[in-house]
Every structure is written in structure tokens, then in C-alpha cells.
Amino acid sequence: MSSNKSTSWSYTEAFASEDAVQARARERSFDLGITPVSPGVGAVLTVLAASSKSQAAVEIGSGAGVSGVCILRGLPSTAVFTTIDHDVEHLKAAREAFAEAGVPANRVRAIPGRAAAVLPRLTDGAYDFVLVDADKANALLYAEQGIRLLRRGGLLVVNDALDRDRVSNPAHREPTTVRLRELHRALRTDERLCASILPTGDGLIVAARL
Numbered sequence: 295m296s297s298n299k300s301t302s303w304s305y306t307e308a309f310a311s312e313d314a315v316q317a318r319a320r321e322r323s324f325d326l327g328i329t330p331v332s333p334g335v336g337a338v339l340t341v342l343a344a345s346s347k348s349q350a351a352v353e354i355g356s357g358a359g360v361s362g363v364c365i366l367r368g369l370p371s372t373a374v375f376t377t378i379d380h381d382v383e384h385l386k387a388a389r390e391a392f393a394e395a396g397v398p399a400n401r402v403r404a405i406p407g408r409a410a411a412v413l414p415r416l417t418d419g420a421y422d423f424v425l426v427d428a429d430k431a432n433a434l435l436y437a438e439q440g441i442r443l444l445r446r447g448g449l450l451v452v453n454d455a456l457d458r459d460r461v462s463n464p465a466h467r468e469p470t471t472v473r474l475r476e477l478h479r480a481l482r483t484d485e486r487l488c489a490s491i492l493p494t495g496d497g498l499i500v501a502a503r504l
């Protein structure tokens with residue numbers, strides 16, 4: 295392994311260029327105490343959303359809309375984006391970001407509520423893109439729901455999948471780290487999926503529904 299790995303990681307994060315809409319959404323995130331997706335993750339989300347040609351996408355964890363703006367920029371202009379957050383202040387900030395990005399309000403369903411309660415109400419197999427970026431402790435539950443929601447060929451994406459580099463080090467036994475390892479095992483062995491982990495940001499799981 296080259297010792298320049300972390301320099302390359304920084305280079306790939308800096309490769310993503312963001313505009314004023316994303317910068318303002320990041321500012322609102324920091325004001326509200328939210329950690330948004332990194333610029334590198336945002337760029338990957340745009341590319342994945344564009345290549346998926348998704349007509350219906352779901353996000354679990356709207357935050358102040360940084361990831362949402364990135365996904366919406368990749369989706370076709372006819373696609374509907376559903377985003378879920380239990381904090382109404384966060385949803386308000388996310389809606390502001392989508393409006394600044396010029397997204398018509400009728401293309402976004404912003405659903406307030408706990409993901410564990412909202413997800414079971416969404417229709418099986420009706421979505422082509424699912425992003426999980428909420429409370430890590432429940433990421434496995436959300437991923438299971440995400441798989442249920444996906445059509446064949448759809449994409450499941452899980453942000454912050456390496457728990458600040460703790461997942462790869464067996465000495466770390468914190469509950470969240472252990473839960474994320476369980477998530478990795480579950481996705482790797484799930485015969486309905488073809489899964490990979492990108493080192494972008496703090497680790498991004500990308501899995502295709504077969």
C-alpha cells in the first residue's frame with residue numbers, strides 16, 4: 295500500500311467542485327449541528343443518480359439538503375425525490391436548499407417522522423435509488439427496508455459506512471462500529487444484492503439490487 299493513500303483521498307475529495315447553493319446548504323448544516331455528506335460523496339451521489347436514471351428516489355436523513363441537492367442534480371427532471379427526517383427544522387432547511395437549486399416543489403416529498411415508522415408505509419419495489427444517511431445504529435434496519443423498496447437494478451447507498459476508520463480495526467468494539475460490521479456482513483452475503491464499499495468520504499456502500 296502506498297503511503298500517499300491519504301493524499302490521494304484528499305485529492306479525490308477536492309476534485310468535486312461545489313457551487314453557491316451547496317455552500318449555503320453546508321453552512322445551514324453546520325448552524326444546525328448536522329454533518330452533511332462530504333464533497334466527494336456528493337459528487338458520487340450525483341453520478342450514481344444520473345446513471346441510475348431513477349424516476350423515484352428515497353433518502354433517509356435529509357439533514358439540511360446537501361445530499362438531496364446532489365441527488366436531485368443527477369436525477370432526470372421527471373423524477374420524484376422522497377426524503378425523510380424526524381427533525382422538522384432540518385426538513386425546512388432541506389426544502390430551502392432544494393428551492394435554491396431550482397427544484398419544483400412537486401418533485402420533492404419531504405416526510406417528517408422517524409424512519410422506522412415512515413419506511414414501512416412506502417411501496418415495495420417502487421424505487422430505483424435509496425440513500426441511507428441517518429442514525430448509524432439503525433443503518434441495518436434502514437438498509438433492509440431499502441432493499442424491499444428497490445426495483446431490480448436499483449441502487450442502495452449507505453453513507454458513513456466505515457465509522458471514522460474504526461470498522462476495519464477489530465480492536466474497536468463500540469456498539470455503532472459493531473452494528474456497521476453486521477451491516478457489511480449482511481449486505482455482502484445477501485443474494486439479492488451485489489455490494490461494494492468505496493473509500494470516498496467516510497466510506498460509501500454501493501449495492502445493486504439484482
Ligand SMILES: C[S@@+](CC[C@H](N)C(=O)[O-])C[C@H]1O[C@@H](n2cnc3c(N)ncnc32)[C@H](O)[C@@H]1O
Pocket residue numbers: 323328329330331354355356357358359360361362378379380381384407408409410427428429
Ligand atoms: C448525517 S445527517 C444527514 C445529512 C444529509 N444526508 C446531508 O448530506 O445533507 C442525519 C440526519 O438524519 C436525521 N435522523 C436521525 N435519526 C433519524 C431517525 N430515526 N429518523 C429520521 N431521521 C433521522 C437527523 O435529524 C439528521 O438530519
